[in-house]
Amino acid sequence: MKILDILNNIDRRIIYLILLTVVVLPLIFPSVEKVRVMPPVRKLYEAIDNIPPEKGLIIDFDYEPQTAPELDPMSFAILRHAFHRRIKLLVLSLYVQPLGLAQNALTQVVEEFNSAAQTSEDSIIYGRDYVFLGWVPPPIIPILGMAESITNVYRVDYYGNQTDTLPLMAQIENYNDIDLLVSISGADPPKWWVAYAQSRFGLRVGAGITAVSASEFYPYLQTGQFSGMLVGMKGAAEYEEMVERKLEVKARRKASEALLSLTYAHLVIIIFIVIGNIGYFIRRRDRRKQ
């Protein structure tokens, strides 16, 4: 009876403490976990890898600090891929909160490449290789407006430069010059790109989403409306694996390092659900006997 009571009444603080321990310890002593790359991630990787030289890629940063640990590694890995392949890159956000995260990711990845560069050709140069368009509210305006003219929607970039003076923008006028848009988001923006930009203007869309919201995005992947999809920390780790293995780009793999924490956290939750159910079954059996 005593064991039954213990099983049924574990103090929530004990659960919190155990969970905290298994999450924090692997982060303090990180090790990179190898992952098997699943088809949705491979599809997105190939979609980006096959962007023709005359076309561009748009990355839509639409996540806030809450979901940054899960989505930041995706952004970093995709940026590394795009810069390594020298894809013409535009970065934007449909909301104001993600701007800081987007700028941080751009600064770090550009620095990684430029610190190893020998010449100007090897370097990643703002305005020539990428442009940070910033934010124009409300979301529907850039989504629809960029079909006509990107510089008309974003007259100045995030840093206040006139976009029509930037060399890259002379090569990219509208969606006709864009091969793919990747929306990295913790909410609905990937669906908006499909609903407004893809259905009407034929823009190809890829998505990077949080694990908790993944189930509602799978129909878009199955129909081919998404050219590929990264789901949560695991999706980010798979993309990191692809970038490192295929492109030999060596950089810190934050998602792969965090997978051990995630594994232990999932196991702890499963164990607690099992413990809770054992207590439930024993109690139910005892009631039936009585």
Add this chain to the structure above:
Amino acid sequence: MKKTFPLILVFVFGILGIIPFFVPHPFIQNSDEFLRNEFLRILAAFALVLGLGSLLRVHIDKIKRKRENWQYSWILIITFVISSVIGLFGGVRGTGILPTTIGTFQFDIWTIYWNVAVPLGSTMFALLAFFMASAAYRAFRVRSTEATLLLAAAFIVMIGVLPLGDRVSPHLPSFAQWIMDVPNVAGQRGILFGVALGVLATALKIILGIERSWLGGGGK
């Protein structure tokens, strides 16, 4: 007139929003481009001001009437005013007319973002893991066949999406992916169709003036 004019506006702009999807004529497309790029942008600026005004009004009213948790409304108003003043006059990086440095202490928008917004946001979301673990332990019971199926699917997906799944069985990740690709998509698509039809019906009712509750006054 007070009700008829908004109804006419909704009807006209509702129809104007639909037509360009079906009529490729340059006149329609150019008009639509003007609406999207110029008109909508001006409208959005007004909507932003209205939205912020409404937010403040709701919280001021809450404080006046001392409704539940009214104290938090003060926090919202004070932080709203402080960040607005700093943002408008101090600039994002502290390059505006308002000084945003006292000694070594900086309080420009960029600093506030990285030192307040980011940690607060991360903390709020991180707490979810603890609540979920505790709630799953207390509430996730195998009481019926449906609950058993749900639990089994949850365990397979939870383990299958991790590197551990591959070590348990090389088929487990593929099986977890199959659960997401097939049964999940089937369910989600049903929900999606239902929601889409509901949205379509509601939109048509609003455009045609059948649904008028958005005008206020309980739809009368």
